[in-house]
Amino acid sequence: MKRSNPESRRLAAAGRLLVLATIAIAVAATPACGKKKRKAGSSEDLTGGILVLSDDFQRDAVGDQYLTKSTKWSITDGWLHIQGDRNEGLWLTMPLPERVRVEFDARSMTTEGDIKCEIFNAEPRHQTGYIAILGGWKNALSVLARLDEHGEDRMESPAKVDIGKVHHFALVRTEGSLRWFVDGKLVLAYPDDDPLRGKYFGFNNWNSDVYYDNLAIYRL
Numbered sequence: 001m002k003r004s005n006p007e008s009r010r011l012a013a014a015g016r017l018l019v020l021a022t023i024a025i026a027v028a029a030t031p032a033c034g035k036k037k038r039k040a041g042s043s044e045d046l047t048g049g050i051l052v053l054s055d056d057f058q059r060d061a062v063g064d065q066y067l068t069k070s071t072k073w074s075i076t077d078g079w080l081h082i083q084g085d086r087n088e089g090l091w092l093t094m095p096l097p098e099r100v101r102v103e104f105d106a107r108s109m110t111t112e113g114d115i116k117c118e119i120f121n122a123e124p125r126h127q128t129g130y131i132a133i134l135g136g137w138k139n140a141l142s143v144l145a146r147l148d149e150h151g152e153d154r155m156e157s158p159a160k161v162d163i164g165k166v167h168h169f170a171l172v173r174t175e176g177s178l179r180w181f182v183d184g185k186l187v188l189a190y191p192d193d194d195p196l197r198g199k200y201f202g203f204n205n206w207n208s209d210v211y212y213d214n215l216a217i218y219r220l
Contacts, residue, residue, distance in 0.1 A: 049218030080212040085205035091124035095199035097219035104215040113139030113161030114208035122198035135161030144188040155188040
């Protein structure tokens with residue numbers, strides 16, 4: 001029986017090590033099943049989660065699960081209605097989950113547009129969190145702002161209100177960035193290295209004639 005010499009055995013062993021190293025590199029480069037990174041602003045942001053609150057406003061009065069200093073908020077034909085609130089706001093008493101998706105429907109019946117909500121507010125008060133305004137400033141501009149809707153650090157979009165149309169809002173935060181979708185499309189995102197941790201969500205209004213419905217909050 002022919003015996004291999006030491007040099008042949010050394011070369012064979014080196015070859016096996018090279019094959020094993022190549023396999024290991026290939027495995028490390030392959031994404032783990034089920035671990036695909038979520039792309040911020042994608043349609044994945046609009047699904048999943050555990051429903052923790054739902055409100056269709058099918059009642060006569062706003063109810064004690066909301067706080068407000070205004071007397072202008074009311075329920076009309078199953079819709080939450082407001083006009084001329086002057087930023088007093090209607091604030092949900094239930095604290096928001098840290099990772100959350102907040103959805104609702106809204107329509108404006110005046111040419112001003114101006115559909116507004118606020119999220120992660122430290123207090124049930126205007127400009128203590130993030131502010132989302134669709135079609136503000138007489139339906140000229142949409143903004144996503146942090147603590148100051150007029151601030152230089154606000155994000156801006158040319159998106160406008162389609163007067164009389166029911167728009168579907170979704171605000172999503174899982175990491176540092178707050179994403180805002182309208183009718184399934186990303187309007188604005190606010191990356192924040194020091195994200196606000198307030199617990200309040202609120203509907204708000206300056207002077208436009210606005211209706212809200214189908215509030216749903218999901219813990220993500």
